[in-house]
Amino acid sequence: MSTIGWIILWGAVMTYAARVGGHLVLSRFVHVHPRVEAGLNAVPAAVLTTLVAPAAISAGPAEMIALVVAGLASLRVSLMTMFLIGAAVLIGLRQFIA
Amino acid sequence: MSAETLSEQDWTGDFWRGVKVGLPVVVASAPFGLLFGALAVDNGFSVTEAVLMSASIYGGASQMVGLDLFGARIAPWLIVLSIFAVNFRHVLYSGAVGRRIRHWPPLQRAVGFFFLVDPQYAESEIKGGRGEAITFAWYMGMALPIYVCWVIEAGIGGTFGNLIPNPRALGLDFLLPIYFLGLVMDFRRRPFWLPVVVSSAIASVIAYKTVGSPWHVTIGAAAGIILAASMPLDKDGSNPS
Numbered sequence: 001m002s003t004i005g006w007i008i009l010w011g012a013v014m015t016y017a018a019r020v021g022g023h024l025v026l027s028r029f030v031h032v033h034p035r036v037e038a039g040l041n042a043v044p045a046a047v048l049t050t051l052v053a054p055a056a057i058s059a060g061p062a063e064m065i066a067l068v069v070a071g072l073a074s075l076r077v078s079l080m081t082m083f084l085i086g087a088a089v090l091i092g093l094r095q096f097i098a
Numbered sequence: 099m100s101a102e103t104l105s106e107q108d109w110t111g112d113f114w115r116g117v118k119v120g121l122p123v124v125v126a127s128a129p130f131g132l133l134f135g136a137l138a139v140d141n142g143f144s145v146t147e148a149v150l151m152s153a154s155i156y157g158g159a160s161q162m163v164g165l166d167l168f169g170a171r172i173a174p175w176l177i178v179l180s181i182f183a184v185n186f187r188h189v190l191y192s193g194a195v196g197r198r199i200r201h202w203p204p205l206q207r208a209v210g211f212f213f214l215v216d217p218q219y220a221e222s223e224i225k226g227g228r229g230e231a232i233t234f235a236w237y238m239g240m241a242l243p244i245y246v247c248w249v250i251e252a253g254i255g256g257t258f259g260n261l262i263p264n265p266r267a268l269g270l271d272f273l274l275p276i277y278f279l280g281l282v283m284d285f286r287r288r289p290f291w292l293p294v295v296v297s298s299a300i301a302s303v304i305a306y307k308t309v310g311s312p313w314h315v316t317i318g319a320a321a322g323i324i325l326a327a328s329m330p331l332d333k334d335g336s337n338p339s
Contacts, residue, residue: 019188026196035331038326038327045286050314050318051274052278053303063275079277
């Protein structure tokens, strides 16, 4: 098998291990400690924030404005609408800001 | 009406409700699926290998990191380790969603975890947080269209990638952060949401500038999670929510 083939195979195995592993470990405990529970509840916001923050910091004005507008829009509209608004603002501004 | 037809209707209804929840994700991930295919071929992958990677790893950010490192001639074991590092957050998703799908038979759980990507996790948590049951039908209704399109897009992107004249003008490179921001905002009613988001943002930016990608994900997430876990508990020992 080619190098790329091996990378894909092991990348897939490790990824599946991560996706099934958390459950296999946690399901051994009948009672989940409240602090673990609090930590787990914070996982989505914490992880997703790390995918946004560095991109926002290194972004230019067009990207920044698009993020702010989309963020404000998300207080009122659904995820899909918010996403389309953000994309429209971004594409529009990029025609003017290099 | 017999109980059997009723449950069959439930199954179909749940499946389609899942499909509906997944549609925005199909649209939002399409540019990335296509972009991945185009970049993969650009980095020396065949179209078949690009499709295989999307079909077997099924994790956009980690696939991009894998491509990037392969193009940079990094040692294969380090590439695999980096893919694992980017997807390590799925351990946490797995632990969280696992609590909500304990009633599934083992085989269904084994299948379900394969599809546990960011939006799948986020929507499952949102639904579970509303006190609704996560059924296998709903879960797969959401997962399958996203997955099938994702795999097809790698093939299309790999085959026709060079036809996009100016990807930047279409905002392709910045759609993912906008989408992820929307998901972050969806969780704003969770306990300690603001301190978690602020600490994860600061930690991830510092890690991004010092240790570098992809570790900023692990380090930034750890900051927010540890903060939430160390917040004072209610008198009865439970977490205020």
